[in-house]
Amino acid sequence: MVSENWAVRYRKLTDAGLIVLGSEAKEKIESLSSILPMLEAARSSDVKLLDSKTIDDLLSLVPDGTDQKSNTNSDNKGQYTLPKRGNDSPIGRIIAAPQSELEIAPRPHGLEYYDMMDFPMEAKEIDSEIQIHFDITGKSTTEGTMSDIQNCFNSRLSQIRNLMISNRILPRKPISISEAWRNRQRYSSIDYEITLVGLAEGPSWARSGSLIFYVEDESGTQKCVLKPPSDASPIHASMDGLMEDEVIGVTGFFIGDRDPAFLVQDIHKPPLQNHVKNPAGEDSAVSAAFLSDIHLGSKTFLDKPWEKMIHWFKNDPLARTIKYFVLSGDGVDGVGIYPGQDRHLAIKDLFKQYSELARLLDEVPDWIDIIILPGNHDAVRPAEPQPSLDPEIQQDYSDAVFVGNPCDFSLHGVRVLSYHGKSIDDFVATLRSVSYDKPEIAMKAMLERRHLAPSWGNKTPLSPEPEDNMVINEIPDIFVTGHVHGHYVGNHKGVTLLHSSTWQDQTDFQRMLGFQPKPCILSVVNLHTFATASIPFV
Ligand SMILES: [Fe+2]
Ligand SMILES: [Fe+2]
Incomplete structure (x- = not known):
C-alpha cells in the first residue's frame, strides 16, 4: 500500500494529467520537497509521461531545483519548457508567468489504491478481447406455452440440483x-x-x-x-x-x-464457495468502466456531469487505462414505460432518444469499446432474458457491442456477469434483509440462490426458454447490476460486486418514495488486479 504522502502527491500528479512510469521515477518524486515546480515545468512542456530521465530534465529547468523548499510558490519567477520533439529550441525557454498552487479538482474515491504503475501499457495499445458466453439474442425459442414453462422450470431444477449434488452440500x-x-x-x-x-x-x-x-x-x-x-x-x-x-x-x-x-x-441452499478470480494477464492489464441507467430523454438526465465525465475520459491518465465501458441497461428513458411518463420526457421520440445517446457516446475516446445491454426502459421485449437492441437502433452507434440482458462474457479472460437488475424489485418485496438503498444484498441473494430472477409472475417478466439461462451456473469474477439507481462497489465470497450508478437525477416518483439515487459515479475495475475506483462527477 502507498504511503499517505505518496497518495497526496499521486493525486496531484493525476490531477495534472501525469502518469508516473517506474519505481525510480516514483522515488525521485517522493524525494522532492515540493512537486509544484516540476508540475509547472511538465505542464508548460506538455509532458504527460514521467519516467526517471524526464523528471531529471524537468527538474533541470527549475531554478534552484536542488533546494526547492525555497521555491514552492512565489519564488518561482518563470515557466519552463522542455523542447518539443523535432524542435531544436533550447531547453529552459521562459514562456509565461508562473501559476499559483494548482487547484485540485474533486478526485476519485479509492484512487490511492488504484496504482497507475499497475498498467505497463495504455489501453489503446492493447487489442480487444471480448468473449460472449451467453446472450439470448437470436436464440430465443419459446412460444410461451405451458410445456415451455414446464421445461424452463425443469431445466432450472435439474441445473441447480446438479450443482448441489456435485458440490456435496x-x-x-x-x-x-x-x-x-x-x-x-x-x-x-x-x-x-x-x-x-x-x-x-x-x-x-x-x-x-x-x-x-x-x-x-x-x-x-x-x-x-x-x-x-x-x-x-x-x-x-x-x-x-x-x-x-x-x-x-x-x-x-x-x-x-x-x-x-x-x-x-x-x-x-445451492453451493457458493469462496471464488478464486481469474485475472487478465499482466500484458493485458487494462480497466473496465461500468455505468447503467443513463435514461437519456428524461428531463432529469444530468447533462453537465456528463460533459465533465467526457472531459475526464479525454484527459485523465486513469481514463487511458480503460479499454471497456459496460452500460448495463436503461440507456434511454423510453416511451410509454409507465403512465404519465410523457410529462417527464425532454425527448419524446424513442428513436431520437437513441440517436442522442449515440451522439453522446460518440464523444467517448475511440480506444474504448462500449458494451451495451438493454433494460426495462429499452425498446426490446421486457421478458428476460432480453435480446439486444434492434439493428435499426444499433446503426447509429459507431463503436459499440450490443448484447442481451443478462449477458455472461469475458474481457481478457475475466468473467463478467452483467444483469440490468429488474428482479431486485422482487427481492426487495420478498426478503426481509433487502431494501432499495442496499441493492448489493439482493445481488448476494442472487448469487446464493444461483439465479438472477427466480420468481415467476411477480414484478420481473420472464421468458420461459427451454433452458433456464437465468441460472448462475458459472460464478463470475465481476457481477454487475443497475436498475435501482444506487451505487455499490464491494466483494462477496471472492466476487467483485458492482451496482452501477445512474445518470438520472431524483425523479418525482423516487422523491415520493423518499428514495435518494446516487447518480454520476463511474465504477472502474483493473482487470489484472481487481483494484477498483469510484469516480464521482457531481
Ligand atoms: Fe433505470
Ligand atoms: Fe431499470
Missing part, C-alpha cells in the same frame, strides 16, 4: 417427492430423515412463527413446515424468507397421520 442423496410420499410412514421420525430438492412455492409465515411452504419437483408437490426456533437456531438466523420458485433442498421427516406435512429440520 446435501447430507445424503436426495429422493423424489413421489418416492418420499410412497414411503411416508417409514420416513416419519428424526431417525429416518430424508432430503428433497425442489422449487419453493407459496411461502408464508404462520401466526405460530412457522414458515409454511411447498416444494415441487418433477414428481409431485409436498407441503413443508419449518417451525420457529426454540433457541437461536442457525436455520432461522439465516432465514430471510424464501423467494417464490427458488430451488432449495430440505431435510426432515413426515408428521401427522392425515395429510402429513414434511417437518423441515434443515434448509439447503
